[in-house]
Amino acid sequence: MRIPITTAASVTVLLGLMLTDALPISAQAPPASSQGTPAQSGRGGGGRRGAGGFVPGQQRPPGDPAEIARGKTLYGISCTGCHGADLRGGDLGGPNLLRSQTALADQEGERIIPVIEGSRQAAGMPAIPMSAADAKAVSAYVRSILETIGRQGTPPSVGQVAPSVLVGNAAAGQVYFAAKCAACHSATGDLQGIATRIPDPKALQNTWVAGGGGGRRGGGTASAARTVTATVTGNSGEKVEGRLIRIDDFLVTLALADGTMRSFRRTGDLPKVEVHDPMKGHRDLLAVYTDKDMHDVTAFLVTLK
Structure with a gap:
């Protein structure tokens, strides 16, 4: 059945309004004031836009630079494939985090961390194996990127020296x-x-x-040092080794040296699978x-x- 263009447009507008109304109370813009503060004044008032990305009036505590840097590294390892290096969505089809209402409304990880831990597995977002501290660092990094929305392209603060990581022994x-x-x-x-x-x-x-x-x-x-390989040993004792493409409770797929791929059905511990991950350390x-x-x-x- 074809939907008329006018009807489709109406549905799109309605969905947009529903998403806007679904934002938490804490993330709503404060009532307009005739004496707007510098953080709330628009460009016409000469004030700087307040932090908070796309959510008007959002106020977050400042992030810890060391935790944010750690979160960036963890994000690069565990999240880039789905959500992209720039948070706009990756090759595996993850959503754009810059427009995620969950991420935009997050204050201290209370919304992002449960998702990392698996609260949305039924919706296709798998649990990511990382500690609570690591999940908190990732959420801090995501918030730090969201804080730049609306300020990218503006000149840096004058007179502020960039912090150095060379503080160790x-x-x-x-x-x-x-x-x-x-x-x-x-x-x-x-x-x-x-x-x-x-x-x-x-x-x-x-x-x-x-x-x-x-x-x-x-x-x-x-690149060779980072390649994950696996050896599959069948019931007959035959061993097949190749680059690991996929492994779960039901299937393991290897890319063989001759350029072909081979998959093996798994039932419990059979066939035996040994994974060789140079990056495990x-x-x-x-x-x-x-x-x-x-x-x-x-x-x-x-x-x-």
């Missing part, structure tokens, strides 16, 4: 590196000259925390890094010219 970072990182990486091997290749300390910190910046000890390219450390650990290691890595 290089000697302590070298000790941490030797204990946690040296099994796979070498300051005189794959990471030699990393501070020259990535001269910006903030970019360097984000890169190494996310598991980039080098290959593995003994050589090999960085980085992912495990993400749950236990402290801000001091990250700053100390960064202070050490900037010495590797």
